[in-house]
Each structure stands twice: as C-alpha cells, then as structure tokens.
Amino acid sequence: MRFLFVDAITSVGDGSIVGSRHYPITEPMRYPLRIEQSHVAPGAIFEAIGQLASWYCLKQNNFTARPVFLFVDRIESRRPVPLGSTVELRATIHDLGQDAFRFSGEALVNGEVVQQLDDCGGMFMPLSELEDPEVTKARYQALTNGGLILPGAEGPAYPFADLVGDVLSLEPERRIHTRHLFSRDEPFYADHFPRFPVTPVVILTEMLGQAARHLMGLKDDQELALLAMSRLKIRSFVAPGDIAEVILTSPGVRTLGNRRLGDVTAELLKDGKRILRGDFFYDVTGQ
Amino acid sequence: MNNLDRVRAVIADALYVDLEQVEPGANLMADLGAESIDFLDIMFRLEKEFNIKLPRGEIEQKARGQLSEAEFAVDGRLTDAGLANLRAMLPEVKETAFRPGLHLREIPTLFTVQTFVRMVGEQLTTGDAALAGAGTERPASL
Numbered sequence: 001m002r003f004l005f006v007d008a009i010t011s012v013g014d015g016s017i018v019g020s021r022h023y024p025i026t027e028p029m030r031y032p033l034r035i036e037q038s039h040v041a042p043g044a045i046f047e048a049i050g051q052l053a054s055w056y057c058l059k060q061n062n063f064t065a066r067p068v069f070l071f072v073d074r075i076e077s078r079r080p081v082p083l084g085s086t087v088e089l090r091a092t093i094h095d096l097g098q099d100a101f102r103f104s105g106e107a108l109v110n111g112e113v114v115q116q117l118d119d120c121g122g123m124f125m126p127l128s129e130l131e132d133p134e135v136t137k138a139r140y141q142a143l144t145n146g147g148l149i150l151p152g153a154e155g156p157a158y159p160f161a162d163l164v165g166d167v168l169s170l171e172p173e174r175r176i177h178t179r180h181l182f183s184r185d186e187p188f189y190a191d192h193f194p195r196f197p198v199t200p201v202v203i204l205t206e207m208l209g210q211a212a213r214h215l216m217g218l219k220d221d222q223e224l225a226l227l228a229m230s231r232l233k234i235r236s237f238v239a240p241g242d243i244a245e246v247i248l249t250s251p252g253v254r255t256l257g258n259r260r261l262g263d264v265t266a267e268l269l270k271d272g273k274r275i276l277r278g279d280f281f282y283d284v285t286g287q
Numbered sequence: 288m289n290n291l292d293r294v295r296a297v298i299a300d301a302l303y304v305d306l307e308q309v310e311p312g313a314n315l316m317a318d319l320g321a322e323s324i325d326f327l328d329i330m331f332r333l334e335k336e337f338n339i340k341l342p343r344g345e346i347e348q349k350a351r352g353q354l355s356e357a358e359f360a361v362d363g364r365l366t367d368a369g370l371a372n373l374r375a376m377l378p379e380v381k382e383t384a385f386r387p388g389l390h391l392r393e394i395p396t397l398f399t400v401q402t403f404v405r406m407v408g409e410q411l412t413t414g415d416a417a418l419a420g421a422g423t424e425r426p427a428s429l
Contacts, residue, residue, distance in 0.1 A: 071328055099343055100327050119335070123327055233301075235324045277303060 003191040003200060004139065005048035006089060006145030008192070009055060015174050019143070020088045021048050026154040028204065030083055031223070039080035041160065042226045043202035043209075045087065045115045049105035050122075055140060057101050057124070063065040063133045063140070066193075067101055069124035072232035072278065074118045078185070080225065099123055118241050120270065128163045130193035142183050142266040158187075163207035164214060166247075173262070176215040176248045180207065184240040199238040204276060211246045212282055216262055223287035227261075232278030238270060245269040254283060260285045265272055290337075291410070294404045297332045301325060311401040312379075326395055333403060339410045347394060350376045365389045377402060 009019040023030075029044035034268045091105035103120040106113050127133045144150035158174060165180030182199055189197035205226075213224045218254050238244050254262050262284045268276035288296070289322045295309040302309075302319050315321040321329075330341050342348075350373040359369040367387070373394070374385045379401035 067323055071331060098330075102331065121327075121331055132320055191381065231300075233324075233328055235322050274303070 002152035003188055004148070004150050004153075005044065005051045005099075006055065006143060007144075007149055009140075009244070009250060012056065012059065012144070015096075017052055017093070019052045019055070020086060020147075021079065021089060023083055024154050025083045026156075027083055028152075028155045028158050030113045030157050033158070036085045036254050040083065040085070041158075041202065041206050042077045042080070042115065043205040045077070045081060045107050046105075046117055047086070047200060048203040049089050049091055049107055049115070049117055050103075050120065050227060051099070052089045053093055053103040053105060053120075054122075056091065056093050056103075057096060057141065058127070060096060061124075061129045063137045064127055065124035066127045066130055066136075067281070068125045068130075068198075068237075069122050070232065070234050071115070071119075071121040072105065072229060073120065074230040075120075076116045076228045077226045077231075078114050078116070081107070081109060081114055087114070095121075108192045110192075111201075125196075130196045132194070151187070152191075158219065161209050161213075161220075162207045163203065164210045166275060170214065172217050173252050174250055176211055176246070178211050178214070178246045178248070179243060181243050182238060182240055186240065188238050197240050199242075199244075201234065204234070204238065204244075204268060205232075207244070208246060208248065208264075208268070208278075208280065209282070211248050211266075212280065212284075213264070215248050216249060216260075216266065216282070216284040216286075218284060218286045226280065226285040227255045227283055229280040231280045232276070232281050236273070236275040238268075238272065242270055258285070259283060291404050293336055294333065294407055295400060297336050298329055298400060301329045301332055303406055309400055311399070311404065313400050314394050314396075314401070315398050323395060326398070331401065333407055337411060337420065338409055339407065341410060345346060345406075346376055347391065348371075360391055363391050367393065373397075379405060 005021055006019045012019045018255040023040045026176050027040055029041040045117060056073045057067055074110045088108040091103050093101060093103045100121060102119060102122045104119055107115040127136060133165055139148055163180055165177050166178060168177040168179055170176045170194050188200055192200045209226060210223055218224055250262055250264045253262050262282045266278050266280055267274050293319055295306060299306045301326060304319055313319055334341055354368060358366060358410055360366060370385050377397055378391060379399055380397045384397050387409045
C-alpha cells in the first residue's frame with residue numbers, strides 16, 4: 001500500500017493546483033462489501049485533495065516543509081466514487097504562511113463534483129524530519145511530467161473493520177466507546193512518513209466510520225455512507241504502538257423518507273487526552 | 288455581540304469548553320487546556336469571524352522591537368530587556384507570569400482570552416480597512 005494519492009499534477013497556478021488520481025478496481029482503500037457497489041473509501045478522496053494542496057505548498061517552500069495535522073471546516077461527500085474511476089482533483093490555497101496554510105478543494109468524476117472540502121488547514125513540519133526531501137522533489141518532478149504510479153497502488157482491500165478493535169461499551173444509536181491498538185506493522189507507516197511514521201487522517205476517519213457502523217447497528221453486509229464532516233480538528237499524532245480510544249455520541253437516528261440519517265459527534269483519545277474531535281453526518285440506511 | 292463575546296465564543300468552540308469557562312483573564316493553556324495546535328486553530332477562526340488577518344509571530348516580532356537578536360534572547364531564552372518588552376506587549380498578563388529565563392517557545396503559555404481580544408481589536412483598528420470591512424470574503428492570500 002502506498003500513500004501517494006495523487007497520480008499526476010496537470011496544472012499549477014497562483015494559489016491553485018489541479019491533478020488527478022485513478023482508482024483501480026484493486027485500490028487498497030476500498031470498501032468491497034458488495035461487488036456492484038464497491039467504492040473508494042471517502043477518506044481516501046479527501047486525503048488525495050489534501051496531498052494535492054500539500055504538493056503546492058512543498059513547491060512553494062522549495063521542499064523544506066510539509067503540512068501536517070488538519071483542521072476541517074466542512075467536507076461534503078456527495079456520492080461514492082466507484083472503483084475504476086479517474087478523479088480530477090482541484091485545490092485552492094487561500095492562505096500560505098511560514099507555519100500554516102489553508103485550502104479548499106474538490107474532487108470531480110466526469111465533471112461532476114463528488115466531494116467538496118471547505119476551509120481546511122494544516123501546519124508545517126520540516127520536510128527532512130518526515131522524509132528524504134530529494135525523494136519528495138523527484139516525485140514532484142515525475143508528477144508534473146506525465147505522472148507517477150508507485151508499486152503498491154493496487155492490492156487487497158484494507159481491513160477497515162478491524163480498526164474498531166474492542167467495543168468497551170455500546171448504547172445502540174446513542175453512544176459507543178471502542179479501543180484499538182495501532183500495530184507497528186500497519187502497511188501505511190512505511191510511506192506516511194518514512195522518518196516519522198504516524199497514522200494518516202484517512203485511517204482515523206475510516207476508523208470513526210467503522211465505529212459508527214457498530215453504533216448504528218449495521219450488519220456486516222450493510223453500507224454506512226459518509227455524507228459530511230465538519231469542525232474536525234486533529235491535535236496530535238497517532239503513532240505506531242499507540243492505543244486510540246473512540247467515543248461516538250449521537251442524538252439518535254432520524255428518518256427522511258426511506259432514508260435513515262445519523263449525526264455523530266466523534267472524539268478520539270490517546271492516553272486519556274482528546275486528540276481529535278469532529279461532527280459527522282452519515283446515511284445509515286444500510287443498503 | 289461585542290468583540291469580547293465573539294472572541295470568547297470562538298475560543299469556547301475551538302477548545303470544546305463551556306462559554307462560562309472562557310473568562311477574559313483565563314489562561315488558554317493552564318485554565319482552558321489549549322495545546323499549541325489550538326492557537327493556530329483559534330487564529331484561523333478569529334480571522335474568519337472578524338474577516339481580518341492576524342500576522343503570525345507578531346507578538347515576538349513587536350516585543351523584539353529595536354533590540355538585536357542577542358539583546359532580545361540568548362539560546363532561545365529571553366533576556367531581561369526582552370522580558371520587559373514582552374511585558375509591555377502583553378499588559379493583560381499577570382506580572383508573575385514573566386519569569387526570568389522564559390523561552391521563546393513558551394510565549395504562548397502566557398496568552399489569556401484578553402490577549403486575543405486585544406489582538407483582534409488592534410487589527411480591526413490598524414489593519415487593512417478594506418480587508419476588515421470586506422464582508423464575508425476570505426482574507427487575501429499572503
């Protein structure tokens with residue numbers, strides 16, 4: 001599994017960058033619950049937009065600092081992205097300083113916006129503390145000169161369901177408390193980042209989604225669809241060997257026509273400290 | 288809502304604490320549990336709330352003033368002159384907080400709710416008037 005989520009950078013403007021990503025049938029960040037509905041994990045799409053924005057910043061600061069951590073004002077996931085799709089990625093960087101940046105972005109399939117990010121942000125860490133800047137620079141060159149697909153872009157589906165770990169308590173549709181140990185052997189640590197392995201945001205948000213599936217009582221063959229997330233803030237890293245606890249609370253499921261919708265407030269704790277919080281909105285109809 | 292109440296609401300929202308806890312004299316780290324990443328978040332939110340641009344590192348830069356780097360801090364720790372300048376920059380912070388040997392990276396540990404109220408007020412008064420009065424548009428790119 002590789003954590004290079006942008007295949008190609010097609011244009012770079014003043015405060016904007018455009019790229020693309022093809023998600024093969026064997027994309028590792030996929031939900032293969034039912035073959036006819038197999039789709040890309042929504043977190044992988046916004047991770048790709050975030051990486052695209054990161055490439056812009058890296059180029060601007062001459063590959064000295066990479067954005068880490070994340071603030072999200074709002075992300076809308078308008079529809080699942082089927083495997084086999086090529087997604088156009090766009091990011092607009094509207095504030096780039098020495099220590100932090102903010103951006104918005106969108107992902108499109110055949111001209112239709114499938115995911116939209118509003119006012120997200122991150123802060124910078126010295127690139128050399130995370131990875132070899134020369135490797136990063138060479139990747140950027142390749143991405144802007146026709147594209148780059150590294151080995152590991154295809155493979156078995158990542159077992160997102162395993163991220164739930166132990167369910168410590170459960171009050172159906174109201175509250176769930178889980179605990180998961182992040183194994184040092186997780187495949188994503190090799191790439192994210194070679195010199196400073198930390199758990200990617202996509203893994204954390206999918207972990208929350210899997211806990212939400214339990215909370216809402218969905219069966220193994222039932223889908224949970226992320227519709228939106230807002231006011232997400234990540235305050236610290238989850239490193240290999242860390243134990244993360246998830247607490248989800250919800251006012252309960254509401255129905256809209258034949259759909260069941262769930263608002264969930266998520267918290268992620270490490271060593272008893274809250275390191276992530278966000279509001280998530282799911283379709284829990286389970287079809 | 289006045290500036291104080293708007294800043295308090297932003298801080299309460301960013302730190303997930305009750306509004307009542309966000310008193311003007313409350314220290315963000317010691318009293319409200321803020322971490323360094325939260326300061327950036329609060330700055331972002333305030334910029335959006337007031338449609339202003341809050342320059343990063345402004346307090347350190349202003350505190351240094353005419354002092355040379357060596358006159359301001361040695362090995363990252365503030366000199367007596369540096370500390371005096373910083374004290375003048377942060378009138379809302381208790382005198383006892385300015386302990387000798389304070390490290391530059393510890394400056395945020397001094398910040399209170401009132402620090403942000405003052406920063407916002409100053410920016411609204413002296414900042415780019417066109418930007419401050421530009422309705423809901425985003426701050427301009429740097």
